[in-house]
Amino acid sequence: MEAVVKPRTVVQFELNGRARQGYAESRTQLCDFLRHETGATGVHVGCEHGVCGACTVLVDGKAVRSCLMLAVQVQGSRVETVESLADEDLMSDLQQAFRRHHALQCGFCTAGILMSCVDYLEREPEPTETQVRDMLSGHLCRCTGYTGIVRAVLDVAHERKTQQENNNNV
Amino acid sequence: MKPAAFDYVSPTRKSDVLALLAEHGQNARIIAGGQSLMAVLNMRMTQPKLLIDINRIDELHYIEPQKRHLAVGAGVRQAELLSWPGLAEAVPLLARAMPWIGHFQTRNRGTVCGSLAHADPSAELPLCLTTLGGEVVLESKRGRRTVVAEAFFQGILTTDRRPDELLTEVRFPMSQPGVEYRFNEIAMRHGDFAIVSLAAVIGADAIRLGVGGVADRPVARNLERDQDLAGALNETAWSLDAQDDVQATAAYRRQMVRELGKRLIEEGY
Numbered sequence: 226m227e228a229v230v231k232p233r234t235v236v237q238f239e240l241n242g243r244a245r246q247g248y249a250e251s252r253t254q255l256c257d258f259l260r261h262e263t264g265a266t267g268v269h270v271g272c273e274h275g276v277c278g279a280c281t282v283l284v285d286g287k288a289v290r291s292c293l294m295l296a297v298q299v300q301g302s303r304v305e306t307v308e309s310l311a312d313e314d315l316m317s318d319l320q321q322a323f324r325r326h327h328a329l330q331c332g333f334c335t336a337g338i339l340m341s342c343v344d345y346l347e348r349e350p351e352p353t354e355t356q357v358r359d360m361l362s363g364h365l366c367r368c369t370g371y372t373g374i375v376r377a378v379l380d381v382a383h384e385r386k387t388q389q390e391n392n393n394n395v
Numbered sequence: 396m397k398p399a400a401f402d403y404v405s406p407t408r409k410s411d412v413l414a415l416l417a418e419h420g421q422n423a424r425i426i427a428g429g430q431s432l433m434a435v436l437n438m439r440m441t442q443p444k445l446l447i448d449i450n451r452i453d454e455l456h457y458i459e460p461q462k463r464h465l466a467v468g469a470g471v472r473q474a475e476l477l478s479w480p481g482l483a484e485a486v487p488l489l490a491r492a493m494p495w496i497g498h499f500q501t502r503n504r505g506t507v508c509g510s511l512a513h514a515d516p517s518a519e520l521p522l523c524l525t526t527l528g529g530e531v532v533l534e535s536k537r538g539r540r541t542v543v544a545e546a547f548f549q550g551i552l553t554t555d556r557r558p559d560e561l562l563t564e565v566r567f568p569m570s571q572p573g574v575e576y577r578f579n580e581i582a583m584r585h586g587d588f589a590i591v592s593l594a595a596v597i598g599a600d601a602i603r604l605g606v607g608g609v610a611d612r613p614v615a616r617n618l619e620r621d622q623d624l625a626g627a628l629n630e631t632a633w634s635l636d637a638q639d640d641v642q643a644t645a646a647y648r649r650q651m652v653r654e655l656g657k658r659l660i661e662e663g664y
């Protein structure tokens with residue numbers, strides 16, 4: 226059996242495609258660990274009890290609340306945060322769609338929503354508006370009223386489909 | 396807020412968990428999906444000395460259709476069961492009810508058995524298990540026992556699980572031919588905990604109606620098919636000792652049992 230983790234331990238994991246490590250207490254939440262130890266401040270922390278969705282990241286490809294996980298639980302895992310989305314100087318198609326559709330104002334909720342969309346669109350590449358709204362029920366946005374977000378997600382899904390069809394036709 | 400300090404252990408074998416539970420009992424807590432426990436830890440409403448993480452135990456990770464029931468191990472996440480291809484055929488009630496559990500992001504992490512061990516009176520899975528008449532398997536160093544849902548759920552966040560026991564498996568009875576399974580609930584927003592949730596098993600001559608969110612635990616009642624339905628629903632509504640809370644009054648809850656119940660049984664949604 227693995228030893229009991231006493232006050233501080235080294236967590237080794239993959240962050241946005243790179244091997245990283247940092248110190249965590251056994252009680253350190255994943256969101257705090259990502260922000261304070263690794264500088265991934267794109268992870269936003271709102272409610273700390275799983276309701277607002279601001280802290281959503283991908284762990285081994287799945288969108289989860291980083292406030293409801295312990296840092297020690299990602300030992301050996303793959304974690305992706307909003308910092309993984311853009312290239313050096315180009316935003317991802319999803320981010321660009323958010324910009325086009327005014328899907329953000331203050332931006333506090335945005336990082337979490339983007340990460341949920343990454344996972345969701347993998348599983349459901351052609352969602353209906355109802356499905357998108359259902360997926361967004363896991364996020365609170367106090368600025369936009371969600372309409373722009375829904376449009377952005379539907380638009381990017383459509384754009385990806387068109388692109389794929391074009392690729393298939395070449 | 397942040398959790399109070401605790402020791403943390405992440406065993407890879409079930410036997411190690413049972414040994415730790417035998418040694419630490421009340422002072423230890425299991426963490427499965429953490430989707431209920433982490434919030435409670437963050438608010439310091441519980442302060443265990445030892446947290447036992449069961450996420451790395453492969454032997455708890457299985458979905459196994461048996462002759463009479465679908466066995467789901469304690470490692471299985473809600474999202475995994477929901478996307479398991481055989482679900483709609485094996486246990487259609489779950490296929491209907493599980494999309495109501497929280498959000499896709501919380502189902503990605505929360506486990507099926509964790510929800511049962513947590514025993515929130517308005518949670519969907521305890522209601523389904525009670526209505527279907529399923530059972531849970533509890534294991535400790537002392538041995539192993541199975542407990543039927545109606546005996547397992549004993550009140551708000553209270554179950555028959557003893558401090559040294561691990562809930563290792565849940566068994567949902569397989570769907571029966573000619574029987575219909577229906578589910579509906581009312582909540583403030585989709586994904587919020589239900590104010591009232593209803594599960595119905597409709598057979599040729601009997602109806603079993605399960606009600607969540609009203610009593611201090613899920614409750615299932617048998618109604619005869621040719622009975623006066625409105626009267627039977629009214630009796631059911633009054634028998635549950637509904638309470639007022641911030642979300643709804645007791646009277647509203649009773650009305651929902653009557654109205655949603657009628658709609659679910661007569662019109663199917």
Ligand SMILES: Cc1cc2nc3c(=O)[nH]c(=O)nc-3n(C[C@@H](O)[C@H](O)[C@H](O)COP(=O)(O)OP(=O)(O)OC[C@H]3O[C@@H](n4cnc5c(N)ncnc54)[C@H](O)[C@@H]3O)c2cc1C
Nearest residue numbers: 275425427428429430431432497505506509510512518562
């Ligand atoms: C925003 C949000 C919305 C939600 N909405 C709903 C909802 O609508 N309906 C609903 O039903 N749930 C809802 N939940 C809770 C649900 O997501 C949890 O998954 C579930 O209640 C607990 O499962 P878990 O695996 O996360 O367990 P944990 O949180 O890890 O544990 C919960 C409790 O059960 C104990 N435990 C867990 N597994 C075992 C085991 N195998 N043996 C013994 N003890 C065990 C733990 O010690 C703890 O006391 C919501 C959660 C959030 C964050």
Ligand code: FES
Nearest residue numbers: 271272273278292
């Ligand atoms: S901070 Fe994690 S869900 Fe709100």
Ligand code: FES
Nearest residue numbers: 330332366367368
């Ligand atoms: S953009 Fe401000 S909370 Fe969503």
